[in-house]
Amino acid sequence: MNEVYPNSFLNTTLARWLGPSALRAPQLDCSGCMKPAKCCAFQPFVPNFLLGAWLRDAVEVPVIANVYFTPAGAIALPSYRARHAEVADPGTDLLCGFFNRETRACGLWSFRPGECSTFYCDDLQTGEPRQALRQKTFDVELAVTQMALVELGFSPREIGEQIDLVNGAESNKIYPGPDLLIMYKKAWNWCQTLKPQTVMAWIPEKT
DSSP states (O other), X not given: OXXXXXXXXXXXXXXXXXXXXXXXXXXXXXXXXXXXXXXXXXXOOEEHHHHHHHTTTOSSOOOOTTEEEETTEEEEOHHHHHXXXXXXXXXXXXXXTTEETTTXXXXXXXXXXXXXXXXXXXXXXXXXXXXXXXXXXXXXXXXXXXXXXXXXXXXXXXXXXXXXXXXXXXXXXXXXXHXXXXXXXXXXXXXXXXXXXXXXHTSOOOO
C-alpha cells in the first residue's frame, strides 16, 4: 500500500483543491542548482486567479519579457513558443519571464502554476506519475480560469477565444492594464470561496 504524502510541491491553493498525492516531492537542492537556466527555461501559463494573488498589492500589470497578459492569465508569446520549439536545450535567453535573474529564483513562487511545481530535473526517473499529476493540475487550473471568466461576465464565445490563446492562438487585442488588474484580483477573491469538491466536479472524466 502506498503511503500518502501531501502535495507539498504545489502552491497552497492547488494543493487544497487537489488533495493528497502519493508522490513525494524530490529531495533536490534547487537553490544550489548551478544550471544557468535551472528548470525555468520555459514560459508557463499562469492562470488569472494566481495572478490576482501575486498582484494583490500592485497598481498595474507589469511588463514581462515573452509574456502577454489576457483575462485568462499570463501567456507565452507565439514568437517565444516558436523559438522554444526550435531548440533541444533552451538556454538563458528563453528563461521564464517571472524568473528573477539577480536572485536566480522564481518571482512568483508562492503562486507558481502546477506546470512549474510538478516539473523537476529527475523526471526521467519519475516522469509518468508526475506527468499525470501535471496534467490533472493543468486541467484544474484551466477549469477554474474558465469559471472565473464566467464569474467576470465573459460570454461563452469570449471564453472560447481566451482558451484558444492559452493553446497558442495569436491575438491582436490589447487589454488595458488597470482593467486586467481588477479582473485578476476579483478572480483570486472568488476562487478562495471554492471547495475542493466543487473544483473537481468541473474536471472532465478521462476516457
